[in-house]
Amino acid sequence: MKEPKIIVCAKQIPDPEAPFSNVSVNVEKKEVVVDAPDVISPYDENALEAAIRIKEEVGGKITVLSMGRKVSDTVLRKTVAAGADALILLEDAAFERLDSRSIAFVLSSAIKKIGEYDLILTGRQAGDWDSGQVGLILAELLGIPSISLARSIKIKDDSVVVEKLVPVGYEVVEAELPALVTVSNEVGELRYVARTKMMALLRRPISIPKWGTKQLELSVEALNPVQLMELCPPPDMRRECVFIEGASSDEKAGKLAAVFKELR
Amino acid sequence: MGDILILVESKGGGLEKMTLELIRGAEGLAKELSTGVSAVVVGADTAPLAESAAAYGLNKVYRLEHTLLQGFQPDAWVGALEWLCKEVSPGIFLISHSFVGREVAPRLAYRLNTEATTDCIGLRIDPADKGLIRTKPIYGGNAVAIVKTEGIPQIVTVRKGIFEPAEPAATRSEVVSMAPPLDESLLRVKSLKTVEQEVVELDKANVVIAGGRGIAEKEDFEVLTDFAKALSKTHGRVLIGCSRPVVDKGWMSSDHQVGLTGSMISPDAYVAIGISGAVQHLVGMIRSKKIIAINTDLGCNMFKVADYGVVGDYKEILPALIKKLEE
């Protein structure tokens, strides 16, 4: 069996686990303001973990691709510290807030530029917009089979065997390489990356290619931003609570039973 | 402009509730556009499901039938739906944000040269260009985006419980059989086997009774189970849920967990017992139709989002309530 070349697409987003008080909406600028550091989208971290486990089992090489208007290599070097072999940043002012098709298009251009690959892994959805489209569209663009919602991924000869989440449990499916798999959190969290590793890595000069529209030979007109008409704060969750009073638990239970009868 | 098309999904041989919700949603949009609603049933044997769908007064029910459409093989389904859309040119294609919809919509949209919007919680028509305006929560529900996309058909997936389910209509729909030209070469992913696991499908429950950190002992969930039994005689499917601390304690498996990292549900009634109401829990159950909270702490968050609140000890209230319900 040859050692697979794996590409992991990882998106940099404001920490979706940020405390709620750190998240606000700027209605005028149509922006979600997250007062939190950027992180790698959690499902993409799961995808990276899946890739590293494959590498640990059968060998191979992992290249991480990340795109955005401004991508921070301090955030993304974590992927290298965790076990990825190479990191390529797709960075361009034109890459801001693109729709899923355009993101997939840029990624596919970059992957074609990389050339050889066996397996592409993406998170099942990004932690900011939760759309879950880019991976599947990317597979369509590249004309390769796609498998979504993986909970386990194994390479067997020239194919990939995936346990894919389905409503009743999981389905074991197989596709020939090259293929694309979107990864769910059931795969497992990305291993912890010790700060000593990160610090040592940051201290070293490492070459991280940055590709923009120019390097990818893309015309800006081919890229469509999301047509965001409005951005609103979340609806208020508060309801008017009717408290069921009563001198005893028995009395309260009686009144509560009446509420349930009404609900029927 | 073409019809609004909806993708029919089945459950246990009948129509999935989400499909009925889609029909209701589509009807509203169709009125604004002065167009009709049609549905497509996909499978190897579509007759029974098409018959069920036909009862809802749709314009047309397409039977997209082929042996390769047995079960849900995404490659075949996407291929068949792509073919159908090219044949019948719908203006809008509504798909449930279900297991099937999540996979089909993005790929289908790509092939039809358009862009889907997934997990929408609101749909309306732009009076200016008749485009579909989609409302979609982002950033874990911390913001709501309102977006449009180009291209026909306009494809969206719709979150469960956004519309009321449609009722059967007086007129029957016309059922049209379509034979998509599919062949084996389409299938690039081979299914080896399906492993069924016993999971609690909280999203299928009419009522969810959930316990949290306030439940003192594992054994106390028996009282909740008794309560569920009593309630299930009159209120349909009643299931037991919990908040994260209960799972952390190992008292319940994670498929019972409600919240950001568990199930996102919207049952008819949600009974929160001893759950203080951390935001991560609230996002999972806030869309329940009625929320009833039982807690000893008057100041807890759960009372702020509840419709009914009982301040008291569940150990006393639940047994009394079970007795009253059985009377």
Add this chain to the structure above:
Amino acid sequence: MGPERELFWKIGPGWLFYALAALAVGLLLVGTAAHLQLWMKSSLKGKVAFSREALKQTLSDVFLGLRVLKGEVAAGIMHALIFWGFLVLTIGTAILLVHEHLSSFLVGTSHLAFEVAMEIGGLILLGGILWALVRRYVQRVPRLERRLEDALVPLWLLVVVGSGFILEGIRLASQKPEWANWSFVGAWAAGFISPGIAESSYPYLWWGHALLSLGFVAVIPFTKLFHILGAPAAYYLHHSSEVSIKASLFSRDLAQAPVNEDEVAPETGEAALDFAETPLNLADIAFYDACMRCGRCVQVCPSAGAGEAFAPRDFIQATIRALWKEHSRVGDIRLFTKDQVIDPKVPWHCTTCAACLEVCPVYGAAFEAVSKKRTTLILEGTGVPDLMNQTLERLFNYENPWVSSKREKAAWTKDLDIPALTKDGKEVDFCYFVGCTTSIDARTQAIAKSFSSILKHAGVSFGVLGEKEPCCGDIARVVGEVGLFEEKKMNCLDLFSRYDIKEVVTSSPHCFHAFLNEYPEKNFGVRHYSLVLKELIGQGRIRFKTNGKRTAVTYHDPCYLGRHNRIFEEPREVIRSIPGIQLVEMDHHGADSLCCGAGGGRMWQGKELDGEARMSEIRVREARATGAELLITACPLCLIMLEDALKTLGFEKELRAMDLNELVLSSLELAGNNLM
């Protein structure tokens, strides 16, 4: 001929004995060398400095045996009997050799004294061994294991001593010297033996006794007897390495780890990083190796006591076993040891409460061994529990381990008019370092509020860092994330120097401990608030109201205040100085206090590691047994754990958990003070 002993009476050839003795000593040396080689290979390079003071302490530990006696008088006496008996017999045997080959001085009275001493030595040893066997196999002291080795070693020694006495008896029976009665045990034994049998059996018994004795010497490095050599070494290393190699030091080594140039990836120019594998120093290994499984640590470990899947002894044994297998060229030379399967979760149980160190006869800090194992796991990355992974990510991103943002750190000061040192630039007596938990957690904010009220009452000028307050990093340190700790430390040091902070007072014993002991570069003073309270009371700056009502309170020692930093008395003095307050102690208090279960990062581990009982519940049950109305503590983590346990057990009505500040504030002579 006066009283004397003929060493090789009826025994020949003497050279055979010496050959065997040489073999035994050779085995002892070879085995010991294997131990030393293991120590050197598995520890960080470092010199062992000679220190007269350390030597003195080592000798006192060895000969007084106070570490063994401490807290366990029965075991201590048992050990002392064996130790002294063994020592007397060993020295006696050596003297015999000197007498035989160098100068024959054991003649006459000195011989008689020698015989008496040997008799007493033998009896003491015999008594010690029998007592040891009784403790292990009759009393069945719970902390003692009963492995094959545990029976063989004392039985062997028993046979050596017994055969020695019988041998003597035989010798006396056949030689019948007039001074026989000086060897009173031997003479007594001789009474049972007929001279004829005695004379014919003597050579056989002599060789038997000789072989067993020499064998005993030879097996020292191969059994738990190695502690005879290992423990003194561990004592010396413990005393000589006053400042053990702390987290901060080895983390720097790791960050500057050499890069293996051969492994530079061609595409990225990235080099594989070569991290030092072991964060252990010589004193650690000596302790692991000297551990003879006495189990005192297991007896006091709160995690083990709560029925969790953790025992410090087993952890240490597994660690030393792994080191033998990894670093020794010949593998594990010890007999009777085998591989132990250790669940990957095991190292995450320890609360680092230091109870194990308190009782360990060889100063073994099992909790440090655990922290070091965690360091390895953190570097590997795959064995870190999800909740800990998330906690560390939060600590890195948000300066606190809770699900909260940094700007909420000042929320408690709202409406309180507390100067922010970052803005007001005011001259103050000290910076009150509130700490993550105290500033964020709704319950523990009361600590900060009441402490600031007391300070205002006493007219103390102080300020806080508010939203800018960083995390001290201690959680990262105890869970082995030494790099993150280093970052947090630098961050704190920078901030303190930027705002010219010279005095720091903390809410949390954890921050206190970190600043005091883990920030060697610091140039500021640090105190825990309990010390400030005591000082203010001493200066008469805190006035208590007179109180007719008597309230019984009990005090829970936070581990990082008490055991780690020996602050036992000050908080108690504060409590005792309050009129109407009567302090009653729990069974476990002071240095034997029981941990609440929050330390070592456990606070943020959820409940997945909990055993049959929760540590906090065990603690509050003990507190309730005192009959006190209030359970006072001086740590935000303890407060959360104890209060939670009181609620869970339904004790809230009879016993309330309170911070020391809250108690003091409620007793102050203030207008409208009716908090109690």
